[in-house]
Amino acid sequence: MRRLAAALGFLLLTASPAAAYLVEVTTSVAVTGGENRDELQSALMTAVDGVLKDAIAFTPTLIVLTHATIVGDRLYVRLLVADSEGERTFDELHAPPDAPETTELRI
Numbered sequence: 001m002r003r004l005a006a007a008l009g010f011l012l013l014t015a016s017p018a019a020a021y022l023v024e025v026t027t028s029v030a031v032t033g034g035e036n037r038d039e040l041q042s043a044l045m046t047a048v049d050g051v052l053k054d055a056i057a058f059t060p061t062l063i064v065l066t067h068a069t070i071v072g073d074r075l076y077v078r079l080l081v082a083d084s085e086g087e088r089t090f091d092e093l094h095a096p097p098d099a100p101e102t103t104e105l106r107i
Helices: 002-014 037-054 084-093
Strands: 020-031 062-071 074-082
Touching: 020 037, 020 062, 020 084, 037 062, 062 084, 074 084
Parallel strands: none
Antiparallel strands: 020 074, 062 074
16 A cells, blocks of 8 residues: 555656646737738737747747737737647637637626
8 A cells, every 4th residue: 555655646746737828918019000001010010029029938839819909009919829738728718610609708
């Protein structure tokens, strides 16, 4: 019995859970005259690059733009960023096609 307890204790101490990163980040960048599509695309790329450079400490395999809006002279974007394990988690969170429609809740 002591050997079993010792082996189980060893396994619990040496086993490490798989790390999965699935992060939603909100950021903003300045835009001037938000009517220009090229300018908006450039601002969006600047925002994404800034998040990947300054806010994320892992290598993403999935980046999803979940929301974007312009308020005044700022472009606000919300990004979902995941690594390969987080991407798998994201896929599991999606409802099957025959599931009831979901509604976004804003608080």
